[in-house]
Amino acid sequence: MxxxxxxxxxxxxxxxxxxxxxxxxxxxxxxxxxxxxxxxxxxxxxxxxxxxxxVEVCSTCANVDTQNPCSICRDGRRDPSTIVVVEDVSDLWALERSAAISARYHVLGGTLSALDGRGPEDLNLGTLAERARAPEVKEVILAVNATVEGQTTAHYVTDLLTDAEVKVTRLAHGVPVGGELDYLDDGTLAAAIRSRTTF
Amino acid sequence: MxxxxxxxxxxxxxxxxxxxxxxxxxxxxxxxxxxxxxxxxxxxxxxxxxxxxxVEVCSTCANVDTQNPCSICRDGRRDPSTIVVVEDVSDLWALERSAAISARYHVLGGTLSALDGRGPEDLNLGTLAERARAPEVKEVILAVNATVEGQTTAHYVTDLLTDAEVKVTRLAHGVPVGGELDYLDDGTLAAAIRSRTTF
Missing domain, CATH: 1.10.8.420 (RecR Domain 1)
Known part of the structure; x- marks a missing residue:
């Protein structure tokens, strides 16, 4: 022009x-x-x-911050026994906004995807097993998306952590808070029924 | 956060x-x-x-460019007899993209609006009458939006130019090229009928 x-x-x-x-x-x-x-x-x-x-990428968890290690990895008040594995920094930000947990993170930088040709070597997996083997770590929460790629990645990470003495957990599936049953897909409804709890 | x-x-x-x-x-x-x-x-x-x-605002036409006067005002190949009055630089860009005319511009920087409290002093009107009085200028095309504010502004500019010896014209109203009659409003259809031309 x-x-x-x-x-x-x-x-x-x-x-x-x-x-x-x-x-x-x-x-x-x-x-x-x-x-x-x-x-x-x-x-x-x-x-x-x-x-x-x-801005730098944290060498411990791959969060982006203005310091390395990032402010979360440096934060002594956070529970050192739990590592939350997320796909992207945006997921880390979402969890921090929710203030649902005060733990440390591990950002994978994506998911495994045969379709898009992303294998384990493309993800930030190298240091995860090592971090999980640290004596203070008791639990690794797989906070990946509830997509096929996310679940594939979760299974891969679980296999990777078999020899580390940690409990591997995943986020609960169920009805979103504020959600209407009528608009939910069958998979979510089935998961919500399966994981029902005492009222 | x-x-x-x-x-x-x-x-x-x-x-x-x-x-x-x-x-x-x-x-x-x-x-x-x-x-x-x-x-x-x-x-x-x-x-x-x-x-x-x-980036500077052109002191002649109020276009934004990396030189002042802007590249359009400097361009000797453009028809010096016509000034196209537009509301915003985005309109100037749209007309340039269309390559429909090779003239100079005058960017008002908005429209008159009693509702939003914008009067003539808020628009770049000061130099327009002077520019239109230059001997080489024969026509001022009011390429303002076909909105109430645009038309109000067009009338104001026309009044401003009564003592300048120029022809004041406006863009034609009608069916947009590629447009379907069924989806057009009554005003556009009426204008298209009124301004019909020999086939």
Whole structure:
């Protein structure tokens, strides 16, 4: 496009690579940025520069943070006996938001997938068995997605941990809190019935 | 959120201000950036830094570009007799993409709106009458949106240009190319009938 210089075109192209933005919305976002220089473009540019400089992948759990080991791995108040295995950092963030558990994590960075050609060597599995063998670790919770890939990965991880003296658990399946039975799939309903508890 | 440092939180908050991204998708976008540092975060950070430094608002037409006057105002091959008045830079970009006209532009930066309290002083109207009075200018095309605010603004601009010796025109109303009559509103259909042309 001749109307905007190559610098603006490049900004649009890069913004279009963000999830949730297509070529059209990236153009809109670029314009939004360019017309709000002081309020948005400059602060965002600065925030990205800082992220570039400071964000690291934790060498223990593969969380992203501005320190390595990450603030979760450093946090002495967390229960050292439990490691929560998640697929992605977004899952770690979701669990932290829920404040459901105060443990340490292990981010796999994906799932096994024969279809997409992702094998064990593509996941952050190398240090997991070693971490699980540490004397203080008593439980590994497999907080992977309830998808075929997630479950395949869970089985693989379980096999990997057979010689570590830890209890391997998985998240409960059931009716989501606030969910209506009418809208749930059969698999979820069946799981909820199977795992019913005393009222 | 304790899981990510304040630097990452700030990045998420700023990304959430982009049109098309909410708090949830901004978190997803931030994570996408942080896990693709070399391919995306660094180039985007650099593109934004360059945009911050170089992008200016054209003092003639209010287009955004990396030079002032902008590349369109400088372009000697464009028809100097026509000024296309648009609401926003996005409209200018849309017209440039269509390659429908090779003229110069005048970006108003919005519309008059009694409801939102935007008066003539909030628009880039100061230099328009002066530009239209230049001897080479013969026509001003009002390429504003076909909304109430757009049309109000069009009328105001027409009044502003009464003493300039220019022809003031507006975009044609009618059936969009590729559009189906069945899905069009009555106003568009009536306009299309009124402005029918010989086949």
């Amino acid at each position: 001749a109307a905007a210089g190559p610098e603006i075109e490049r900004l649009i192209q890069l913004l279009a690579k963000l999830p949730g933005l297509g070529p059209r919305s990236a153009r809109r976002a670029a314009l939004h940025l360019l017309t709000r220089r002081g309020q948005l473009l400059e602060p965002l540019s600065e925030a990205m520069r800082i992220a570039c400089e400071r | 304790a899981a990510a440092g304040p630097e990452i939180e700030r990045l998420i908050q700023l990304l959430a201000k982009l049109p098309g991204l909410g708090p949830r998708s901004a978190r997803r976008a931030a994570l996408h950036l942080l896990t693709r540092r070399g391919q995306l975060l660094e180039p985007l950070s650099e593109a934004m830094r360059i945009a911050c430094e170089r």
